[in-house]
Amino acid sequence: xxxxDKKPLVGFFPLTYNLAxxxxxxxxxxxxxxxxxxAVFFSxxxxxxxxxxxxxxxxxxxxxxxxxxxVKDIVSINRGEKRGIPYSESFLRKAVKEEVKAFNKTKxxxxxxxxxxxxxxxxRSVGIPLIYVTPAPGRFHYKIHDGFENSLTxxxxxxLKVPVYNYLFYSSKKYLKPFNIVANEYGLNSFKSTHxxxxxxxxxxxxxxxxxxxxxxxxxxxxxxxxxxxxxxxxFSQKFxxxxxxxxxxxxxxxxxxxxxxxxxxMGSSGDKKFFLDIINTLxxxxxxxxxxxxxxxxxxxxxxxxxxxxxxxxxxxIQDIHKKVDLTIMHGGQGTVYSAAYxxxxxxxxxxxxxxxxxxxxxxxxxxxxLLSRRYFKEKNLLNTISKVFNNYDYYLKNAKxxxxxxxxxxxxxxxxxxxxxxxxxxxxxxxxxP
Numbered sequence: 504x505x506x507x508d509k510k511p512l513v514g515f516f517p518l519t520y521n522l523a524x525x526x527x528x529x530x531x532x533x534x535x536x537x538x539x540x541x542a543v544f545f546s547x548x549x550x551x552x553x554x555x556x557x558x559x560x561x562x563x564x565x566x567x568x569x570x571x572x573x574v575k576d577i578v579s580i581n582r583g584e585k586r587g588i589p590y591s592e593s594f595l596r597k598a599v600k601e602e603v604k605a606f607n608k609t610k611x612x613x614x615x616x617x618x619x620x621x622x623x624x625x626x627r628s629v630g631i632p633l634i635y636v637t638p639a640p641g642r643f644h645y646k647i648h649d650g651f652e653n654s655l656t657x658x659x660x661x662x663l664k665v666p667v668y669n670y671l672f673y674s675s676k677k678y679l680k681p682f683n684i685v686a687n688e689y690g691l692n693s694f695k696s697t698h699x700x701x702x703x704x705x706x707x708x709x710x711x712x713x714x715x716x717x718x719x720x721x722x723x724x725x726x727x728x729x730x731x732x733x734x735x736x737x738x739f740s741q742k743f744x745x746x747x748x749x750x751x752x753x754x755x756x757x758x759x760x761x762x763x764x765x766x767x768x769x770m771g772s773s774g775d776k777k778f779f780l781d782i783i784n785t786l787x788x789x790x791x792x793x794x795x796x797x798x799x800x801x802x803x804x805x806x807x808x809x810x811x812x813x814x815x816x817x818x819x820x821x822i823q824d825i826h827k828k829v830d831l832t833i834m835h836g837g838q839g840t841v842y843s844a845a846y847x848x849x850x851x852x853x854x855x856x857x858x859x860x861x862x863x864x865x866x867x868x869x870x871x872x873x874x875l876l877s878r879r880y881f882k883e884k885n886l887l888n889t890i891s892k893v894f895n896n897y898d899y900y901l902k903n904a905k906x907x908x909x910x911x912x913x914x915x916x917x918x919x920x921x922x923x924x925x926x927x928x929x930x931x932x933x934x935x936x937x938x939p
Contacts, residue, residue, distance in 0.1 A: 845908060
């Protein structure tokens with residue numbers, strides 16, 4: 504059967520409490536619509552749901568809705584701070600039931616999930632293909648994320664632990680029980696591993712091989728599945744009008760003209776409040792010129808009193824430009840932040856909040872552009888010593904950072920992801936038409 508130009512209605516399902524997931528979903532959907540497709544969004548609720556409406560897309564709100572406690576539990580479990588199951592059997596059962604109703608009602612032909620786990624059951628029970636879009640940061644190489652460590656495992660050398668953790672991570676059955684119970688209720692086969700829950704019918708990796716593939720056996724997916732980075736710059740630029748953007752830019756330029764080295768502190772929207780304050784209070788004791796962006800981590804009444812060497816913002820119009828203007832970035836390891844720094848060609852110091860961010864930062868360290876430090880075992884002295892290491896050997900780290908920038912292709916992951924979605928949906932439509 505010949506390929507058709509018809510591009511049907513596709514459902515996009517991000518975790519709307521996560522800014523990065525919502526941003527990626529919007530940008531991929533926008534490209535799919537530009538190429539002639541139709542898009543609708545589904546949401547279990549979250550503080551970034553409004554962004555979808557801001558960009559003009561319809562939202563189908565699907566119960567049960569994530570409240571602050573549920574989000575806090577999921578984040579804490581993913582960081583290794585708390586034991587438990589992110590999705591209870593009752594929550595998962597209701598989520599799948601309501602998702603099935605929503606998919607049938609809208610008559611979508613494909614689900615594109617940005618790590619909304621219940622889709623692994625609901626999409627298959629409806630009989631439509633499921634595509635996962637994921638950061639796909641690769642595997643552990645240097646050491647294990649400290650959220651997976653305890654007082655006993657810390658005594659074991661990293662070179663012995665890393666292969667074991669890589670194996671366990673991709674074969675683990677942790678959190679799997681409620682998924683298999685609910686899947687079996689819909690007559691679906693059991694999942695063999697937790698990782699299989701987020702495999703979908705096809706998995707798209709928003710990463711560059713040039714970034715990940717620096718050491719053997721680091722890829723998580725087949726090479727054909729990687730589409731490149733999806734930067735969220737255009738998501739944030741719409742938050743400010745021209746006048747506001749110019750005022751902020753003038754403040755930043757004036758601040759960075761001060762004598763001495765400059766640092767950008769950013770923990771995205773997923774940082775920890777106490778930890779952010781620990782870092783900013785440490786930097787407050789130095790003479791470095793700091794631009795600190797706290798996003799949703801702090802509330803207005805929680806802002807600390809700071810010396811005039813620190814300039815504090817909730818959001819800025821173009822954070823990628825600040826990466827280029829400063830001498831060093833201190834960050835979490837979110838994919839967008841990591842790549843903004845990589846494209847800027849400046850050294851970094853990273854504190855990962857979860858395993859994915861740890862892996863992103865390991866790749867930065869693999870390119871010799873900076874250091875990965877522990878949030879869990881944070882010491883003020885370690886941070887200050889590491890900053891001194893970077894600045895005392897600045898030419899070395901700057902040279903490596905600029906070399907990394909030259910290796911990276913232009914960011915076009917949203918366009919390539921949309922192309923891949925079109926390719927896959929045409930393939931699945933052909934297979935369905937050819938069925939007897």
